[in-house]
Amino acid sequence: MRLDGKLKSWNDERGFGFIDPVHGGQDIFVHIKAFPSGTGRPTVGQAVTFEVELGPNGKKRARSVQYPVRGRSRKPLRSEAPADWTLPRLLAIPAFVAIYYVVASHWPVKPVVAAIYVFVSLVAFMAYALDKSAAIQKRWRTSEGTLLLIGLACGWPGSLVAQQFLRHKSSKPSFVAAFWLTVLLNVAGFVVLHAGVLPLPWL
Numbered sequence: 155m156r157l158d159g160k161l162k163s164w165n166d167e168r169g170f171g172f173i174d175p176v177h178g179g180q181d182i183f184v185h186i187k188a189f190p191s192g193t194g195r196p197t198v199g200q201a202v203t204f205e206v207e208l209g210p211n212g213k214k215r216a217r218s219v220q221y222p223v224r225g226r227s228r229k230p231l232r233s234e235a236p237a238d239w240t241l242p243r244l245l246a247i248p249a250f251v252a253i254y255y256v257v258a259s260h261w262p263v264k265p266v267v268a269a270i271y272v273f274v275s276l277v278a279f280m281a282y283a284l285d286k287s288a289a290i291q292k293r294w295r296t297s298e299g300t301l302l303l304i305g306l307a308c309g310w311p312g313s314l315v316a317q318q319f320l321r322h323k324s325s326k327p328s329f330v331a332a333f334w335l336t337v338l339l340n341v342a343g344f345v346v347l348h349a350g351v352l353p354l355p356w357l
Contacts, residue, residue, distance in 0.1 A: 156205055182216045190221075191291075253345065271308045279312040
């Protein structure tokens with residue numbers, strides 16, 4: 155028998171959440187594998203229909219989760235068009251290029267520094283692409299901590315481009331806030347290390 159409910163909570167990194175049944179009762183555990191393939195990341199508050207079965211531990215869990223059709227069918231995936239460029243996202247990379255130019259004009263900055271930013275940014279873009287592919291195919295995901303660490307390690311320009319053009323990790327408030335913190339830390343670190351504030355012999 156199919157039941158109606160709403161997705162009450164969802165842990166995107168661990169791939170599971172809980173459904174609040176419309177008829178009441180305890181929340182029902184649901185794993186990402188119970189959702190139809192190709193429908194993207196589950197959204198908290200989304201109406202669903204589902205069946206209930208007992209898991210290996212004897213507890214109830216949802217299976218064969220479907221999205222009810224109301225008017226038009228739910229889009230399988232978000233639009234592939236790039237996300238809207240907000241002002242901070244639009245200006246972040248040009249602003250850093252300007253900062254880089256000013257610092258390099260007054261203090262020595264080795265060419266390898268620019269190469270590092272380009273290389274790690276490419277790594278960041280690939281990491282986001284692989285994580286999005288894993289999310290769609292319901293495979294093991296790259297942790298948000300890893301994505302943020304790559305951004306902090308000079309890869310944030312590539313991360314920013316990936317968020318926009320892949321429409322991935324660009325709408326989760328907690329992640330976005332942490333991402334911008336890594337951007338500020340990285341840029342501040344670049345200025346401090348190269349502007350003579352904290353001189354290091356190998357720079």
